[in-house]
Amino acid sequence: MSQMNKKNLELFAAKDPGQPPKGASPHSREDLRTLLVGILETIVRLPWLGTNAGGIFLNSPERRELELVAQINFPPIITGTCARVPHGSCLCGRVAESRRLMHVNCIDEDHDIHYEGMADHGHYVVPIKEEDELVGVLTLYVDHGHSYDESEARALSDFAATISLIIQAYRQRLDKELADLILQNSDHGVVITDDRLTIQWVNRAFEQTTGYSLEEVRGKTPAILKSGRHPKSFYAAMWASIRSRGHWQGEVWNRRKNGEIYPEMLNIIALNDGEGKVVRYAAMFIDLSDVHKAKEKIRRLAYYDKLTGLPNTELFRETLDQMLGEAMIADQGIVVLVLDLDHFHEINENLGRRVGDATLREVAERIRKIGNYEIAARIGADEFILAAIFPRDAVASAVTRMRAVAYELRRSLSTPFRFELQELSLDCTMGMAVADLSSDTPDTLMQRTMIAVRHARQQQAGTIQLYDEEIGREAELTHHIITRLPRVTESEELYLLYQPKVDREGFLQGAEVLVRWNDRDHGDIPPDRFIPHAEEHGAIIDIGRWVFTTALSRLLMWRDLLPGEGGGPFLAINLSPIQLMVPQMAARFVELCEQFGVPPSQVEIELTETGIMRRSENIGPNLRTLSEAGFHLAIDDFGTGHSSLSRLHQFPLTTLKIDRSFVSNMCLGVSHVAIVQSIIDMAHTLGCKVVAEGIEEMRQYERLKSMGCDLFQGYLFDRPLSEEEFRDRLQHRQGIYPSLTRA
Numbered sequence: 001m002s003q004m005n006k007k008n009l010e011l012f013a014a015k016d017p018g019q020p021p022k023g024a025s026p027h028s029r030e031d032l033r034t035l036l037v038g039i040l041e042t043i044v045r046l047p048w049l050g051t052n053a054g055g056i057f058l059n060s061p062e063r064r065e066l067e068l069v070a071q072i073n074f075p076p077i078i079t080g081t082c083a084r085v086p087h088g089s090c091l092c093g094r095v096a097e098s099r100r101l102m103h104v105n106c107i108d109e110d111h112d113i114h115y116e117g118m119a120d121h122g123h124y125v126v127p128i129k130e131e132d133e134l135v136g137v138l139t140l141y142v143d144h145g146h147s148y149d150e151s152e153a154r155a156l157s158d159f160a161a162t163i164s165l166i167i168q169a170y171r172q173r174l175d176k177e178l179a180d181l182i183l184q185n186s187d188h189g190v191v192i193t194d195d196r197l198t199i200q201w202v203n204r205a206f207e208q209t210t211g212y213s214l215e216e217v218r219g220k221t222p223a224i225l226k227s228g229r230h231p232k233s234f235y236a237a238m239w240a241s242i243r244s245r246g247h248w249q250g251e252v253w254n255r256r257k258n259g260e261i262y263p264e265m266l267n268i269i270a271l272n273d274g275e276g277k278v279v280r281y282a283a284m285f286i287d288l289s290d291v292h293k294a295k296e297k298i299r300r301l302a303y304y305d306k307l308t309g310l311p312n313t314e315l316f317r318e319t320l321d322q323m324l325g326e327a328m329i330a331d332q333g334i335v336v337l338v339l340d341l342d343h344f345h346e347i348n349e350n351l352g353r354r355v356g357d358a359t360l361r362e363v364a365e366r367i368r369k370i371g372n373y374e375i376a377a378r379i380g381a382d383e384f385i386l387a388a389i390f391p392r393d394a395v396a397s398a399v400t401r402m403r404a405v406a407y408e409l410r411r412s413l414s415t416p417f418r419f420e421l422q423e424l425s426l427d428c429t430m431g432m433a434v435a436d437l438s439s440d441t442p443d444t445l446m447q448r449t450m451i452a453v454r455h456a457r458q459q460q461a462g463t464i465q466l467y468d469e470e471i472g473r474e475a476e477l478t479h480h481i482i483t484r485l486p487r488v489t490e491s492e493e494l495y496l497l498y499q500p501k502v503d504r505e506g507f508l509q510g511a512e513v514l515v516r517w518n519d520r521d522h523g524d525i526p527p528d529r530f531i532p533h534a535e536e537h538g539a540i541i542d543i544g545r546w547v548f549t550t551a552l553s554r555l556l557m558w559r560d561l562l563p564g565e566g567g568g569p570f571l572a573i574n575l576s577p578i579q580l581m582v583p584q585m586a587a588r589f590v591e592l593c594e595q596f597g598v599p600p601s602q603v604e605i606e607l608t609e610t611g612i613m614r615r616s617e618n619i620g621p622n623l624r625t626l627s628e629a630g631f632h633l634a635i636d637d638f639g640t641g642h643s644s645l646s647r648l649h650q651f652p653l654t655t656l657k658i659d660r661s662f663v664s665n666m667c668l669g670v671s672h673v674a675i676v677q678s679i680i681d682m683a684h685t686l687g688c689k690v691v692a693e694g695i696e697e698m699r700q701y702e703r704l705k706s707m708g709c710d711l712f713q714g715y716l717f718d719r720p721l722s723e724e725e726f727r728d729r730l731q732h733r734q735g736i737y738p739s740l741t742r743a
Contacts, residue, residue, distance in 0.1 A: 031170075036166075039163060040054045042299070045314060048152065050142055056068075057085065058136045061134070069136075075115075091104065096127070096134060101125070101127065107120055122145070125140075187286070188205055193221070194281075199221065225255055227253045230252070248266075248268045252266045252285075263289065310376060311377040315377065317443070320446070323375075332389050332390065333398060335399060338384070338430060339428050342427045344356070355420075364384070379446075386402075409428065494546060498721050500713060501572075504709075507733065508733040510572065510711075511572070511726060513547065549592060551603075555602055561733070569631075569632040572634060574607075577612060601632070604631070604634050607619075607633070610637075620651075632654040632655060634653070635653060635657065638659060653686065656688050658692045666700065691711040692704050
């Protein structure tokens with residue numbers, strides 16, 4: 001608070017303490033600005049908002065303009081230009097007029113202020129209101145393209161309501177004249193003592209705030225209010241300031257008559273007589289309980305999950321950062337556990353969001369009851385995280401202890417609970433990681449724990465996985481694959497191999513095209529490592545187009561070595577169902593054949609049985625287009641999926657490929673042989689040729705020939721061949737395949 005001017009001090013010193021003086025200077029707005037800047041710093045740390053700059057304007061209804069009173073990270077040109085904003089001008093002025101929240105995701109025509117070098121960005125602009133009165137405007141910068149989110153808007157409106165309470169409190173309590181503060185009807189507590197700190201007078205606000213009446217405190221000292229929270233050095237510094245400067249201001253924790261401890265903003269002034277001698281002290285204070293409650297509300301909005309009441313990611317990260325620092329000093333270790341609920345999305349989808357929310361609250365409550373950890377938080381829609389400290393020389397026992405916590409959590413979650421008419425029980429998959437105090441940050445430790453839980457889910461849901469170096473290498477390779485995939489077709493690292501197909505007489509009749517990736521950093525990456533990621537992230541479209549185009553170019557190069565059009569398909573190309581879900585993709589393949597001058601009849605398209613069954617409705621039109629153009633269509637790995645004859649009959653198939661597992665199992669007994677025979681007979685009944693995969697022994701080849709199989713491929717004939725090796729085989733295709741003559 002500002003100190004009283006000299007005239008007021010003289011009046012105060014001369015008056016009887018029962019008659020408070022009038023006319024004090026107004027309170028500085030610096031305290032208000034500091035508090036509002038603190039609130040802005042809290043808001044911009046919200047992990048979901050993506051903002052690093054914002055400002056708060058106060059409204060001047062008389063002048064119909066906004067005044068910038070607090071900001072963080074505003075460019076200097078904006079700080080100057082936007083110091084005062086008329087109603088109706090730019091985004092903030094328009095919100096002042098409409099008194100409605102505004103969201104923009106870029107610099108549009110409503111953004112009046114532009115300057116050289118200004119980066120594109122968006123805004124949330126939120127009115128700060130007290131009932132129907134406009135108090136001010138909160139504006140936040142957000143990333144360009146940031147989409148409007150109703151939950152974000154509600155949270156920011158809650159922040160605005162809290163800011164309004166704080167501004168109103170300051171306007172009502174801090175911006176009054178000091179003379180008003182010492183009036184009997186002031187909302188601010190006032191104490192007047194003599195030069196020896198004996199209380200002479202207090203006002204009604206003092207009585208209401210502290211619970212003590214004037215009669216109870218008259219003749220005593222203000223020490224009656226001491227809370228015990230401040231050390232002696234605090235009071236020594238206070239009185240040193242009063243003696244040297246004549247006043248002191250700060251926040252103090254005092255105790256009411258009922259024993260309750262409360263915060264107050266206290267200003268103490270030494271009142272001198274005409275000769276400069278201290279004759280009295282005046283203390284003025286305001287109860288900050290409401291302000292602290294508002295700050296606590298903001299803190300809970302910023303650091304706690306609204307649904308479960310658990311700490312959120314930001315608070316967990318900050319706490320974990322403190323734990324890592326303390327563990328290094330105290331020679332302790334830290335283990336972190338992530339819990340990922342299994343099939344939680346099915347509860348939301350099938351039973352509704354209310355049941356899902358009730359489930360999450362129940363999970364949080366059961367986590368609280370388990371205990372045996374330092375902090376637990378909710379960090380995702382269905383993810384929770386815990387951290388515990390242990391002696392550094394007891395890593396094994398710490399992991400065992402956390403496993404015990406994990407098993408207890410699983411047991412607890414499996415116990416059914418009822419919500420309305422639903423009885424629910426849950427399972428979860430968990431990952432753990434032990435902190436490396438020499439290198440881990442909160443983010444890296446949390447990341448390693450998330451890698452462990454993802455690995456556990458890939459292996460088997462409902463398990464617990466401890467992070468180790470091998471899992472880390474796998475995750476690093478996965479990240480590398482995902483990062484490189486979008487441009488892998490431009491890297492010249494993809495290449496094709498050719499798995500020969502042999503007919504019943506032993507002659508070469510074609511090959512299956514196999515794509516391989518020789519990465520510059522990791523060498524050969526198996527297809528089963530990169531193809532699923534390519535399908536998930538959309539890179540399979542470009543990879544598939546590259547494979548198809550490259551295969552056609554080879555057919556064109558080898559056309560003098562190939563049989564005529566009546567010889568059947570020569571190259572079989574694997575396609576992902578994802579490719580065939582793209583409209584007009586089949587038409588594009590037909591166009592490519594025309595460009596290369598390759599008849600579609602020389603190409604066979606292979607699709608896995610599972611893939612074609614899962615997406616049958618989506619890929620049907622493209623399959624018919626390919627068939628009508630002359631392409632042959634094959635089901636790969638037949639027998640491993642869950643297709644039915646009635647559904648298979650819907651597709652224009654020409655070939656069924658028997659999965660290698662059926663071929664290798666024929667040696668186990670007649671029942672396995674009967675399965676293969678039934679597949680061959682069924683395929684022929686449907687008018688399809690049969691290809692057997694995984695032929696490694698001559699007896700398998702001979703047995704399958706006797707059963708009526710048409711084509712064969714496997715290591716008995718050749719491993720997958722390079723382009724040069726396969727060309728050499730083509731040049732001698734008129735004879736029996738070399739490996740059969742050796743056998």
